[in-house]
């Protein structure tokens with residue numbers, strides 16, 4: 001799909017995967033005016049191809065577009081494009097359980113001009129790739145590195161949308177996390193450097209005493225679609241979920257007095273990622289007994305069951321592409 005000022009979005013088409021040609025002065029290279037989404041298509045046991053809450057991805061895509069001064073894409077057209085493309089490529093969805101087709105919609109600004117102003121031309125592209133099960137050897141806890149020097153986002157910035165610069169700015173911190181044997185960074189807020197926000201590509205949940213707590217959407221973290229779904233699911237089970245500010249000090253104290261029972265991340269890629277330990281100021285703090293917690297395991301089983309068609313979908317989240 002192309003956009004030209006005056007014409008609007010036009011020329012929707014499906015073409016074979018191929019390199020694209022861009023002018024070296026295309027604005028995306030210089031000013032990072034680009035956004036993306038990520039979702040998965042699954043093949044159910046009955047052979048149906050389903051997407052998980054794709055309407056949420058289209059809505060978030062347009063919130064990202066708006067923040068980056070990119071013209072909105074018609075959501076119905078975007079959903080239709082997703083359906084058609086996934087159908088064309090459905091043979092790529094492996095039959096093995098919990099494997100999927102990862103779908104990556106994105107927008108880039110293509111106008112060749114060096115002035116800092118919104119581009120007058122864009123491309124909206126959707127690419128796809130088959131992905132294996134995230135946990136080929138079963139769900140496994142990871143270590144998370146609490147970042148205290150670098151900052152990912154501040155309120156008023158772009159942390160609440162999916163734009164490339166957020167991820168570029170996180171790479172340096174990720175190197176530090178990897179060097180300490182950690183899978184991902186846990187970001188603190190950019191102003192006080194004490195409120196926990198999110199993990200590199202996941203939102204985060206804490207089982208604190210008899211409640212489940214997740215950082216409130218303050219404007220500097222991404223409103224994850226898995227996060228929203230997990231909150232619904234936990235409340236549906238009758239568990240108390242609090243969306244509020246959480247400080248790293250509260251977590252460290254709760255780890256020491258034993259009331260921090262579980263931590264897990266939520267995101268499209270892993271669905272649920274249990275956290276076995278937190279690396280904070282040179283110390284590795286074990287969460288619970290370091291293995292996958294009972295709520296994490298139950299949420300993982302249920303979410304993947306709903307997504308892949310193994311379980312009933314009481315919330316109407318699965319969307320068939322046929």
Ligand code: PMP
Pocket residue numbers: 038198199200201202203222223224225226227266267268269
């Ligand atoms: N936070 C960030 C920074 C992410 O990149 C992602 C992955 N999209 C998430 C959270 C989780 O969002 P979702 O559940 O929609 O995949």
